[in-house]
Amino acid sequence: MSRAGGSCSGITSNSSNTLEYLPVKSLYEAITIPFLKVNRGAAPIDSIELADSIDSIESYMPLFVKIFLSNESSISTLPMKQGNRKINKPRVGVHTSIAGGISKSVERAAELNCSTMQIFSHSPRQWRQTAISAEESDRFRVLRNQYDINPVFIHTSYLINLASLSDTVLPKSIDLLSYEMRTADEIGAEYVVLHTGSASGEDGKGARKRAASALMKAVPAGKYRASLLLENTAGSRGDITSSIRSLADIIDKCNSDSVAGICIDTCHAFAAGYDLTTDEGIEIIFHEIKKYVGIDKLKLLHLNDSKKPLGSGVDRHEHIGEGFIGDKGFKKLLSDRRISRVPLILETPKKSDDDDKENLRKVFKMLGI
Secondary structure: OOOOOOOEEEEEEOOOOOEEEEEEOOHHHHHHOOEEEEOOOOOOOOOEEEEOOHHHHHHHOOOEEEEEEOOOOOEEEEEOOOOOOOOOOOOEEEEOOOOOOOOHHHHHHHHOOOOOEEEOOOOOOOOOOOOOOHHHHHHHHHHHHHOOOOOEEEEOOOOOOOOOOOOOHHHHHHHHHHHHHHHHHHHOOOEEEEOOOEOOOOOHHHHHHHHHHHHHHHOOOOOOOOEEEEEOOOOOOOEOOOOHHHHHHHHHHHOOOOEEEEEEEHHHHHHOOOOOOOHHHHHHHHHHHHHHHOHHHEEEEEEOEEOOOOOOOOOOEEOOOOOOOHHHHHHHHHOOHHHOOOOEEEOOOOOOOHHHHHHHHHHHHHHOO
16 A cells, blocks of 8 residues: 555545545645545435544544545555454554654554554663654654554653652652653653552552652643553552552542543552452452542553462563463453453563564454454
């Protein structure tokens, strides 16, 4: 399929139901300026209305838009809604690499047939902040719209520790979180996923209070378009967010719309003692989410099996179905109607290019996609 710019024509319609060509400068313009608003019904399509608002694409764009290239012998069909995605099924994606430029991550996600995605905005083990060019940001936006990848998540650096007592680490953490939020706005990502930090040897309540205070310095209410999600941890020594209630404690202390909700990592939850292999265990975690946060605040599931047993407190991801959660646990979880609209991101081990493909294949099969 050709995706280059150049002379293209978009399809429009006249009153006699014959097709006319609408000249545009590029494929992107053909999709967004103007786009096709189709009135569908029992009768054949008899009108296609031009609209001047790109914001309405999600509501009105049909499944396929056929673009006739200048030679008219070549037809390019661009999927605006991925054909294999079913209504009331969650969007599924993986954490993709930004090697070669941040926009490359979108292409990698699209090659895997992902409908959502997660990235690091820079090296997650460095404090150094990397500037992203306007060209790369624009290309990222265009490609994610082109491939209908939504929402987009940025996972913050592992170095951030908003509960730190260090006069060096805490201000650097605040600054780096601010950078992650700015980057999200630059590329149009909807969410930033955060591990708030740890405080070994200290009372968790005090550490969460400090983390909430630092968080609000980094993400003042109303400053960014992107929203923050707090992720649960595995329950290792010093963890302050291994339970749903502890996540809720920080959200309540922030009392800000900047924190949109939570991300639940299945490996972390299992390691922290939530038994995702049984109906009872799954019910317990959903009950706590509903009680302390609200089901509507569950914005993302990190789908990872666990190399370590239940309650181990050890964060070690495994391929789907090959760990202690197993196929049985994931089939139970993925059949739960309460996650039918919650995006799923896989962070499973990657030793080869086929690993993501195989893990996605398993999840797609469990979901019936």
